[in-house]
Amino acid sequence: MKALRRLLLLVFGHGVSSVLHSLQYFYTGSSGLSTFPEFFAVGTVDGVQFEYYDSNTQRIVLKQDWMEQYTRDHPNILEAETGNYLGYQQTFQADIGILKKIFNQTGGTHLYQYMYGCEWDDDDGSTDGYNQYGYDGEDYIALDLETLTWVAAVPQAVPTTQSWDQDEARLQYWTYYHTKECDYWLKKYLSYGKSTLQRTDRPRVSLLQRSPSSPVVCHATGFYPDRVVVFWRRDGQELHEQVDPGEVLPNHDGTFQVSVDLNLKAVPQEDWGTYECVVQLRGIEEISTPLDPALIRTNWEDQSGLTIPIIIGFVVLLLTAAAVVGVLLYKKRNGSDTSSENTDGQNLAPEAQPLTTVQS
Structure with a gap:
């Protein structure tokens, strides 16, 4: 996936004058893996994991000390986001069943992946975003932010993209998220984690x-x-x-x-x-x-x-x-005020729903 390559960034050439900051979320649903969670989620800032959720524990684990301070400042966020994860957990398992039917699969090991996020160049202020799905390690559907249309990577995904392209509310939400909201939360997390995320360690x-x-x-x-x-x-x-x-x-x-x-x-x-x-x-x-x-x-x-x-x-x-595990991951919504989290969760959760609706 294009966005997956962004997780491991190497720039060759002269002049390191700016830093490309990123906020990324990864969701993964699985079937046929007895020792693997059926669903897990990871959030990262600048490639550093700051939270984790899986279907076995059904709770969010904070991975950075600065996130402890963040949750103290936003006392309702963990409960709201745990509910959001639970919703995606159920959706992903339903969609894996649909995908297996689409690809004529009856058993085996399968992975359904979702990733989105944004990047911000602290030198020129430019931003970029990505939003895409994968199945069994291959591209499935991606959002083209320039044309604001969903692009099918395989013929089996065409019915879903046609349905999603008709959902103007969802498209408008993602336009807002990738141009405004994701950038806002990225900078907020960078502020909370400044001592670690904006440090410089000599090689x-x-x-x-x-x-x-x-x-x-x-x-x-x-x-x-x-x-x-x-x-x-x-x-x-x-x-x-x-x-x-x-x-x-x-x-x-x-x-x-x-x-x-x-x-x-x-x-x-x-x-x-x-x-x-x-x-x-x-x-x-x-x-x-x-x-x-x-x-x-x-x-x-x-x-x-x-x-x-x-x-x-x-x-x-x-x-x-x-x-490889990172290639499997999934997206989660960050937060601040309770009203913001709940509204966003309602907007995000349907993103996995049309797959079931269209393909059933």
Whole structure:
């Protein structure tokens, strides 16, 4: 999904002058998974999870200390949003049954996903939004905010999009949400979580190499926020050939990591001194690490070096698994005043209903 790629953002190029903030909600309904909740929801700000709900506990779990203060300031919000989640929980299970009929499925494991949110660039003030559904890991329906129409990713979704396009009230609500309301709540959450969400953590940079013939990896980790620029430079010029950039991945502590490979097969070792890895992150000075054999941690020199790539590979494996779970997630409505939450819940809940109505 297009929006899923926004969860893991990597920007290569010069100049880290702004930060792209995001508010995202993910809902997932499942069937055929005995050890997995039939429904769960996750809310994130700037990729940091701030709340969680699932059908097993049927309650909201706050994941950040600043959310505790938020709920103290809005004492009715948890009850209102728990009710909203319960409604979606029932809707998602009904819709999975309908989707299985649509796709002629009688059993097996199936996942129904819903995601929406918005982004805000704190430099130029621009905003963007997304609202989409997926089934079994594939796109199903998405809202085109430019034309204000629902787009079917597969033929089976066409009847639903035709019905939703006729619902002017819902379309107007989503226009308002993505242009006004989501931006409002994103900034409110950023204000509450300022000490953690708007901080800057300096990256730790290492050079790694698995074998003498392997690429040299520039690995930056422990940085925050995730909008980082990492590139290789030779004689002051950024390299576009010989490099293989990776994607930004989350660490368990809320920071991020990224690796950029440099292929040196055609480079004599006497020229290594002209190469350097550069890391740029807003709020810190540029970090430059020269391509010096003495700085490269390897697999073949000593026992300690052996564990480094293994650990990194294991972390990446875990993060990949987490990303797959993230691909399954679902959307939830944030809040402030009780009246605002209840009104929004009434507007949002029908979004899953037409699937059942149209396809039954």
